Structure formats: structure tokens, C-alpha cells
Amino acid sequence: EPILVARGVEKRFPGVHALRGVDLEVRAGEVHALMGQNGAGKSTLIKILTGVYPRDGGTLSFEGRDFRPTSPGDAQRKGISTIYQEVNLIPTLTVAENLFLGRAPRRWFGVDWRAMRRKAEELLATFDLRINVDQQLGTMSTAVQQLVAIARAVQTDARVIIMDEPTSSLDSHETELLLGIIGRLKARGIGILFVTHFLDQVYQVSDRITVLRNGTFVGTYEASQLPRLELVSHMLGKVPEEPAL
Ligand code: ADP
């Protein structure tokens, strides 16, 4: 069932009509890829979905209700977490502290550190991430930091996780790890929207693909039904033949 639905989204910047009538639907337990050439409007759409920018037209709904996020924090509280390329956690805190920031288990005298560390280890183990939860986050690789950010989103009960080019700074091993974790998020019923330029990743993990071109909506396609070459030609700007939706 759809969790996050955008219809007819419009966005203008001075001199640029960045989005014209864009539709998008992210379902529970779906991995949805967002593709398009540079400047197509992918990041702008994501920023509208997460309350970074207001929209100039169209409607958004989240879990069946009108959705008007006022900031990324507001979107996160409502169930949409964004994983940025630059990790937006606190590098001087430990992994466990970052995971439970603002939501640490407490006892009468304050934070229950032992319970917090145990819960952090349990959470990371569900993603097969065996890292030291007492280590300062800022001392770990970008990839590990990104995976911790994803674990934090799960910890905050995200219904949709949005990632803008999550693999762009990862090596091939780290990319495989991330794609494996995306599969586990899906199994938890979380909807994933991710921007990528890599068709092999799209075919490896996504259920559906939405293609944008110059700010316009080209179509949403079932990944399994779309031959590779056909998608490539869509990306290059030809008219779609058979939108699946
Ligand atoms: P993509 O992520 O697909 O590469 P963007 O959403 O970043 O595309 O950009 C879409 C269009 O909107 C581009 O023409 C870009 O220059 C323009 N744009 C994006 N953000 C801004 C902004 N904050 N101010 C002005 N123009 C912008």
C-alpha cells in the first residue's frame, strides 16, 4: 500500500522550472529508485518530500493524510528520514549515543548507558554490522557512518527512508553492504526511495523506478518488466512507450 504519495508537484527557482507536474508513490516495503540526468530535479523532489523546500503546487500525502513537512526534523518526526551523503550525525559522540540521541533509555538517575549500549549492539547486529558501539562516530569510515545513520532512522521508527546518491562515496564492498541493508529495510516494511545513477544497482535492489527528465515526470516502471536498453533510452530522453503506472 502507498505510504508517501506526491501528485503534480511543481517547483520553480528564479529562472528555472525545476519540477513540472511530478508524481511519485512510495509503498511499504518497496525499494523505489529515482533516476534522471543531472539537473532533472531529483534532489529538488526529495527536498520537497522532506520539508527542505516548500512546493509551488501539487499535493503530498503520507499514510493517507495531507502532508506538509515544514523542515527535515518535522518530516523525520512524521516518519520520513533522509540519509545524506554528508552524514548529519554528531561525530564527537559514540555510535551508541548517535543511535539513541534524544531517545536514550533512562533510569531514575539519567541515561541508562548499559541498556543503551546493549540496544545499540542488538540493532546493529540485525544489520550484520559488528562495530564497536563505544567508538566515536567521526573516527569511522563514511560508509559505516552512513550505515549508522540508517540504523538510527530505523530506531526512530521511520516508515520511509530517502537516500540521495547513497553509494556515491562508497567503494564496491561498501556498496554491496549498503545494498544488502536496503534489502533488510524492505523486509521490515520500510519504503526506500533512493537516487542513483547506476543501473546495475537499480536492477539489483529496486522494485520500481521513477524517471525524471528536465523536471518532468517520464514515468514509473516495474524494474522487473523493463528491459535494460529501454530504460537507458528513457534516460537519454526518448519518449516512454509503456509506463507501468
Ligand atoms: P538533480 O538532483 O536531478 O541533479 P536538482 O534537483 O539538483 O537536479 O536540480 C534541478 C534544477 O533546479 C537544476 O536546473 C538546478 O540548477 C535547479 N536548482 C536546484 N536547486 C536550486 C536552488 N536552490 N536554487 C536555484 N536553482 C536550483
Ligand code: MG
Ligand atoms: Mg545533480
Ligand code: MG
Ligand atoms: Mg541531485
